[in-house]
Amino acid sequence: MTKKTTLNAGNLSAGYIMQEIVKSVSCSFTAGTFTGIIGPNGSGKTTLLRAFSRVLPSSGLLELDGKPIADFTPAELGMALGFVPQDEARPFSYSVMQVVLMARYARTSRFASLTPADYARCHTVLEETGIIHLKDRSIRALSGGEWQRVLIARALAQDTKVLLLDEPTSHLDLSHQSDALALMTDLAGTGSTIIGVFHDLNLAALFCDRLIMIKDGTLVADGTPTDVLTPEKIREVYGAEVVTARHPATGRTFLMPLSTRSCKTPGERETPLRVLVVSGGGSGADLLHLLAGRGYDLSAGILATTDTDYGVAEALGIPSIPILPFSQITAHALEKLRGMVVRADRIILPAHPVSAGNLPVLLVLREAGPAKVIVHLPAGREFASYDFAKGAAATAMTDLCSAGASCTSTYDGILAFLEQSDNNIPPQSE
Amino acid sequence: MTRTLPLIIGLAIAAVLTIVICTFIGPAGFGFVSTAPGAADIVGGIRLPRVLAAFFVGAGLAVAGAAMQSLFRNPMADPYILGTSSGGALGASLAIVFLGGFFVPVFAWIGAVVAILIVWSIAGRKGVISVETLLLTGIAVSFFFSAIVSFLIAIAGQNVHQILFWLMGGFWNASPSDAMLAAALLIPAGALLFFMGRDLNALSLGEETAAHLGIDATRARWTVLGASTLLVAGAVSIAGSIGFIGLVTPHIVRMLIGPDNRVVIPASILAGGIILVIADTLARTFFSDLPVGIITAFIGAPFFIWLIYQRGSTV
Numbered sequence: 001m002t003k004k005t006t007l008n009a010g011n012l013s014a015g016y017i018m019q020e021i022v023k024s025v026s027c028s029f030t031a032g033t034f035t036g037i038i039g040p041n042g043s044g045k046t047t048l049l050r051a052f053s054r055v056l057p058s059s060g061l062l063e064l065d066g067k068p069i070a071d072f073t074p075a076e077l078g079m080a081l082g083f084v085p086q087d088e089a090r091p092f093s094y095s096v097m098q099v100v101l102m103a104r105y106a107r108t109s110r111f112a113s114l115t116p117a118d119y120a121r122c123h124t125v126l127e128e129t130g131i132i133h134l135k136d137r138s139i140r141a142l143s144g145g146e147w148q149r150v151l152i153a154r155a156l157a158q159d160t161k162v163l164l165l166d167e168p169t170s171h172l173d174l175s176h177q178s179d180a181l182a183l184m185t186d187l188a189g190t191g192s193t194i195i196g197v198f199h200d201l202n203l204a205a206l207f208c209d210r211l212i213m214i215k216d217g218t219l220v221a222d223g224t225p226t227d228v229l230t231p232e233k234i235r236e237v238y239g240a241e242v243v244t245a246r247h248p249a250t251g252r253t254f255l256m257p258l259s260t261r262s263c264k265t266p267g268e269r270e271t272p273l274r275v276l277v278v279s280g281g282g283s284g285a286d287l288l289h290l291l292a293g294r295g296y297d298l299s300a301g302i303l304a305t306t307d308t309d310y311g312v313a314e315a316l317g318i319p320s321i322p323i324l325p326f327s328q329i330t331a332h333a334l335e336k337l338r339g340m341v342v343r344a345d346r347i348i349l350p351a352h353p354v355s356a357g358n359l360p361v362l363l364v365l366r367e368a369g370p371a372k373v374i375v376h377l378p379a380g381r382e383f384a385s386y387d388f389a390k391g392a393a394a395t396a397m398t399d400l401c402s403a404g405a406s407c408t409s410t411y412d413g414i415l416a417f418l419e420q421s422d423n424n425i426p427p428q429s430e
Numbered sequence: 431m432t433r434t435l436p437l438i439i440g441l442a443i444a445a446v447l448t449i450v451i452c453t454f455i456g457p458a459g460f461g462f463v464s465t466a467p468g469a470a471d472i473v474g475g476i477r478l479p480r481v482l483a484a485f486f487v488g489a490g491l492a493v494a495g496a497a498m499q500s501l502f503r504n505p506m507a508d509p510y511i512l513g514t515s516s517g518g519a520l521g522a523s524l525a526i527v528f529l530g531g532f533f534v535p536v537f538a539w540i541g542a543v544v545a546i547l548i549v550w551s552i553a554g555r556k557g558v559i560s561v562e563t564l565l566l567t568g569i570a571v572s573f574f575f576s577a578i579v580s581f582l583i584a585i586a587g588q589n590v591h592q593i594l595f596w597l598m599g600g601f602w603n604a605s606p607s608d609a610m611l612a613a614a615l616l617i618p619a620g621a622l623l624f625f626m627g628r629d630l631n632a633l634s635l636g637e638e639t640a641a642h643l644g645i646d647a648t649r650a651r652w653t654v655l656g657a658s659t660l661l662v663a664g665a666v667s668i669a670g671s672i673g674f675i676g677l678v679t680p681h682i683v684r685m686l687i688g689p690d691n692r693v694v695i696p697a698s699i700l701a702g703g704i705i706l707v708i709a710d711t712l713a714r715t716f717f718s719d720l721p722v723g724i725i726t727a728f729i730g731a732p733f734f735i736w737l738i739y740q741r742g743s744t745v
């Protein structure tokens with residue numbers, strides 16, 4: 001399947017007086033695709049888009065349908081390429097219809113009137129974008145989101161094969177965002193070339209079939225959302241920590257940011273405190289996330305691969321001992337756990353359901369060193385409510401506490417114990 | 431769309447009626463059918479040129495104001511904003527102080543054009559001009575020229591009166607050639623701006639927007655500025671700097687029929703002409719020929735405030 005190249009840029013550089021923003025970017029776009037341009041603030045996304053539309057002078061190769069873009073007359077360009085700006089000043093009270101009709105100027109001689117066909121086309125576009133009810137409203141009376149939809153409608157009414165979008169949904173609410181972008185996807189389906197700058201990476205991943213990532217005016221990645229939106233690339237380009245997952249409904253990649261608020265190494269130690277979280281049934285998920293953000297050297301215990309805690313540990317890159325769901329804990333797994341317990345500076349045990357199956361885990365903790373253990377029991381709960389081993393589990397947990405484990409009902413309590421340990425490392429009990 | 435054609439036709443009829451009626455009004459009397467001696471000289475030789483000059487000057491100022499407001503995306507812009515009036519004032523003041531009042535119109539015209547050229551060349555120094563740069567440069571140059579005019583007033587001695595009257599604007603010496611000059615400027619420039627109505631609409635949302643809509647934004651900008659400058663410099667050389675018409679007429683028109691420049695441009699031409707003819711007739715008939723600039727603002731400002739109050743909107 002060979003698709004026609006519409007917009008083609010080679011070694012394209014562009015910018016402002018004395019400042020080159022886009023540096024030697026090469027990329028081409030084919031008919032029937034929806035491409036997202038992503039990158040951090042000030043990376044040159046919008047500059048690149050404005051260079052594409054010729055409102056910014058550029059050097060290098062820039063072709064539209066095989067013809068240098070410099071050779072287009074202004075009217076030809078207005079019929080070949082549409083642009084949706086982020087926002088636009090509204091000094092005069094045009095009606096919505098008047099603004100959308102401006103899309104037809106490129107096709108109309110200055111000595112002629114707009115035709116009934118022009119009016120009909122704009123009417124259709126207003127219906128498609130769901131703003132026909134605003135037709136006669138003054139643009140100055142519109143909300144930011146409504147105005148953005150008018151700008152989208154106007155670009156659509158230009159009937160161009162190439163459409164450039166500069167953060168077209170930044171003012172839109174959730175449902176209008178997906179409506180607008182679904183419309184773009186449909187357009188791409190009918191052979192248009194859609195290129196959009198996006199801030200919201202998840203939105204870009206959801207609707208675009210290709211992403212171009214830009215940093216400091218140069219192209220750093222170009223491919224499918226799954227190829228481009230990796231935690232490593234996001235860290236490199238945005239300096240942010242994220243985890244990726246699959247969208248549960250669409251199977252597309254999506255990102256979740258991790259808190260990077262306090263990444264300091266706790267205390268004055270050269271190596272971070274080694275903390276083992278022994279949890280299950282989702283009881284450790286929040287805790288793992290909280291502690292990961294604080295820079296502790298984390299490990300997780302024995303976890304069934306269907307357990308939420310396992311998913312979190314995997315996403316955060318925390319080592320654990322995975323076992324098959326509903327399987328017996330093997331002696332081998334327990335041996336590995338013993339090793340982790342010995343290596344850990346502190347062990348956190350959030351209260352979680354314990355049955356005969358995972359009871360051996362508690363016994364390992366007890367024999368290896370109750371003093372290192374911090375037990376988290378939410379306020380108002382008792383050990384008995386987690387006991388599914390006919391009293392043996394509750395006894396084991398109570399024993400841990402009486403054998404010197406620290407007990408707390410809050411996460412702040414856990415953090416306080418960890419901070420203590422930072423300053424005063426507990427003796428390594430073998 | 432449905433209201434615009436009747437409005438334009440109505441304004442055109444009103445313009446003709448205004449010109450005819452005001453020609454037959456004046457302190458010397460003379461009704462429509464007067465056969466008194468000298469009536470033909472006064473009506474045809476003095477009043478008609480004056481009424482026509484006022485009409486074409488008012489039309490030119492109003493249409494230039496409408497175009498500038500769209501170009502600068504600023505409803506507060508007036509046609510003098512790029513320095514035309516202060517340049518004209520400087521030229522006129524120089525002629526009054528140093529040439530004993532001869533060649534005032536010529537010097538006013540030269541001053542107005544020189545001011546604009548200075549503004550363009552300063553603002554365009556780096557090749558790329560934004561309308562914001564143009565606007566700021568225009569304001570700076572205006573202040574500079576006004577300072578020189580103030581200095582001339584300070585040293586003018588007995589000529590102060592003449593400078594001040596010129597600054598307020600009027601049609602005391604309007605001749606048939608003035609009326610013809612104003613018409614000769616208005617007809618081509620007004621037609622040009624009318625056919626650029628859509629360019630002005632697009633430009634009023636921003637030059638980049640205009641370019642994205644298929645408009646040759648740079649060419650449109652220079653064409654609009656060129657046509658407006660010719661109109662305003664002509665007006666200044668004929669009648670001094672008459673305020674208010676250029677700023678407010680387009681607003682009144684937009685309040686009545688909306689901001690579409692395809693309609694605003696012709697309507698401003700007609701309304702600007704009508705307003706200035708009426709103001710000038712009032713000035714020469716009831717106010718012992720005060721400068722018409724005083725009348726336009728004195729009667730126009732309260733009217734404008736009343737309109738704002740009625741409509742609750744300014745554009």
